[in-house]
Amino acid sequence: MIKLYYIIPYVVINSLIYTFVKEGLCYASPMFFMALRFLIGGAILLPFARKLTVNKDVILLSVFTTLSTLFWAYGLLYVEPSESAVLSYTMPLIAIPLSVAILKEKTRKSEIIGISIGFLGVILYSLSLGIYFSLLGVTLTLINAIFWALFTVYFRKLKGLDATSVNAVQLLIGSLIFFALSPIQFHFRYSINFLVDLFYVSVLGGGISFYLWNSMLKTERVSKVTVLSFSVPAVSTVVDELRGIDVTSGMIEGIGVMFLGILISRMEKKISKPKVGILR
Template sequence: MLPVYLIPYVLIGTFLYSVTKDGLEYASPPVFMEMRYLLSGIILFAITRKIIINKDIFLLSLFTSTSTALWSYGLLYVPPSESAVLSYTMPLFAIPISFLVLRETPKVNEIAGIVVGFIGVLVYASSLTVSVIGGTLTVINAIFWALFSVYYRKLRDYDHLVVNSSQFLLGSVFFLLLIPFNYRLDLSTRFLLDFSYSTFLGGLVMFLLWNLMLSVEKVNKVVVLIFSIPVFSTLFDYFRGVIEVTPAVVGGMGIILSGLFISELGKERKRLGIQAKRK
């Protein structure tokens, strides 16, 4: 079941960073994300006719909206592929948080995969000249991404649509409070195209897919699998001429993919062991 959610998540996520950065040329982060959250929440509420407000949902909404705000402001300072790479320091934070909150103990291959993938991120990042402000905002965003990922897992027994509708609507209040401090909006055709992708695919669909993945697999298992997004995002930026692919970038991407392979070794050995027993 996991690949059914993972494949579209990776495909959508590959382009999300570039599309959202382009959209932020026409709207300030609070305005862009307020519209994104509110519209997604209204659509889901129209389906569920229900929202939940309790401590865990409130914390989920707080972590999600904070992560989104930091990510969007970070995008103002760094290219999309660099934002993707820095954001994917998230798995390193997810391991201790999932253990503390959920008592989920990671397997050796999962830890090894995340560590190797993180080393790949560091190798990749060593070739970048990253804005201190943009880099800091993006890495802190990764911490809050890890937090709300763990809370998705914690709330796995809830109706996923209700959780997401509640999260979006509560989060929209957070962004509404920020708008007076940073308002900018140009309703151009380009903005509407960027906004539509970022909202319907990159927002509503991706958040729901992420919630669904974390309902069927442990946090440590899921977070390492999405290391592929910064790799594909980098290739996309390269073909657009946004970045230059250096040996460090190529080496970093190779190490990241090695981390993905290592994380799957335990699963493959288990599968082969089951087949051997059947024979």
């Protein structure tokens, strides 16, 4: 069982991060905002890193993370936070075949059924979005899910390395890439609100969030971890409702199906061993 002190803070932090990033993008361009996020997130992890390792897999991990974040941020310019959350969490359906192909991991039947049902919930939720979403925003966010699945699998591949060290290097390399690209459509407007947004997405939604996700993947298979991520869009939708954004009955039904998928994925068949008696 994945430790609750990993999954609970991860779900809470990431259900709110969509709102903070959406607001932060009102003050800074995506490249510059994410450059600052990665730099601060990597910097807070650096003092706790045991041994910094830079190899081909760590570099690929960094590139996949940067690309995922790039498409996610640009997608958020066109869709609401809850929409971005739901579309991003198509990731488990992509991550599992990648884990089989790259890591040769085995997936239980209950996990495959659970993820399929969870994805059906994503579809039901998406249908309820109707005319309110942008095709460009949806496309960008779905591309983000592909790269998120890739760096999730690479977290598992690098499970033998210290999580803090991997995340520090991953974020610092990503920050260099983002700073190099930041002149693209650059804009920045200072505000106290921006500092609050930046603090949340850099510290809580940056260094800490990446560390929690990595730590879960060090201890459990990709299929077992990723299916739990369906709980994030549900909490994100509650946040949207509190912010005054309309939440339809179709969205609620979709969330219910997602949770059903999570429940089914946790069911494991227990095989009782026959008792061996002694003949007298």
